[in-house]
Amino acid sequence: MKAFEIVTTAIEPQLYADYVLRPEAGAVTLFTGHVREWTKGVRTLHLSYEAYIPMAEKKLAQIGQEIEQRWEGTNVAIAHRIGELQISDIAVVIAVSSPHRKTAYEANEYAIERIKEIVPIWKKEIWEDGEEWIGNQKKKPEGGFA
Amino acid sequence: MINLRYFAGLKEQTGVSEEQVDMAGHTVEELWQWATEKYPDFQSGAARLAVNEEYALPTDVLESGDIVAFIPPVSGG
Numbered sequence: 001m002k003a004f005e006i007v008t009t010a011i012e013p014q015l016y017a018d019y020v021l022r023p024e025a026g027a028v029t030l031f032t033g034h035v036r037e038w039t040k041g042v043r044t045l046h047l048s049y050e051a052y053i054p055m056a057e058k059k060l061a062q063i064g065q066e067i068e069q070r071w072e073g074t075n076v077a078i079a080h081r082i083g084e085l086q087i088s089d090i091a092v093v094i095a096v097s098s099p100h101r102k103t104a105y106e107a108n109e110y111a112i113e114r115i116k117e118i119v120p121i122w123k124k125e126i127w128e129d130g131e132e133w134i135g136n137q138k139k140k141p142e143g144g145f146a
Numbered sequence: 147m148i149n150l151r152y153f154a155g156l157k158e159q160t161g162v163s164e165e166q167v168d169m170a171g172h173t174v175e176e177l178w179q180w181a182t183e184k185y186p187d188f189q190s191g192a193a194r195l196a197v198n199e200e201y202a203l204p205t206d207v208l209e210s211g212d213i214v215a216f217i218p219p220v221s222g223g
Binding site for chain 2: 033049050051052054055056058080091092112115116117118119120121122123124133134135
């Protein structure tokens with residue numbers, strides 16, 4: 001495994017928790033994001049994720065650097081899966097270790113928010129009667145062109 | 147030549163994941179204008195552009211060999 005990676009097979013969260021664990025750590029927060037069946041009354045059959053892999057891994061590493069600079073003593077590992085995912089599969093794992101609990105929670109939440117802002121990964125929901133790339137209905141990104 | 151990459155919904159609109167365009171020396175904004183003339187649906191796709199795997203500014207100037215990616219709104223996590 002790499003500390004910041006895009007993968008195409010099932011994510012094993014323990015690998016990432018083990019990666020960030022070290023003697024200085026008093027806390028490890030492990031977030032796993034899963035494929036949800038129901039979104040606002042619409043039933044998803046499965047999801048399909050696509051990534052611009054080299055840039056996505058670079059941006060995940062950038063998020064790790066941001067965290068390790070902002071919260072002293074933290075270590076971070078992040079993986080995101082692409083391809084076809086079934087209900088309850090793990091799409092993303094974020095492991096953060098730190099000397100103290102509060103920091104590990106805060107930094108972990110920061111990571112998922114930043115993933116949703118800057119990492120070039122796209123999700124398509126496949127329903128019983130159609131499919132759609134998620135994100136197009138949102139407001140345009142700051143600094144964008146369109 | 148500039149190498150272009152399309153993803154997600156934008157790729158479905160172009161029908162290709164990659165193509166090349168002779169726009170070395172032009173700005174990122176000029177490339178965006180070219181793309182939205184060729185693919186008018188891009189206007190509603192709210193894409194950001196990345197040059198060589200970093201988000202670009204409209205004023206950045208393209209060099210031959212650059213890889214430009216059209217990044218529709220991201221939705222990972």
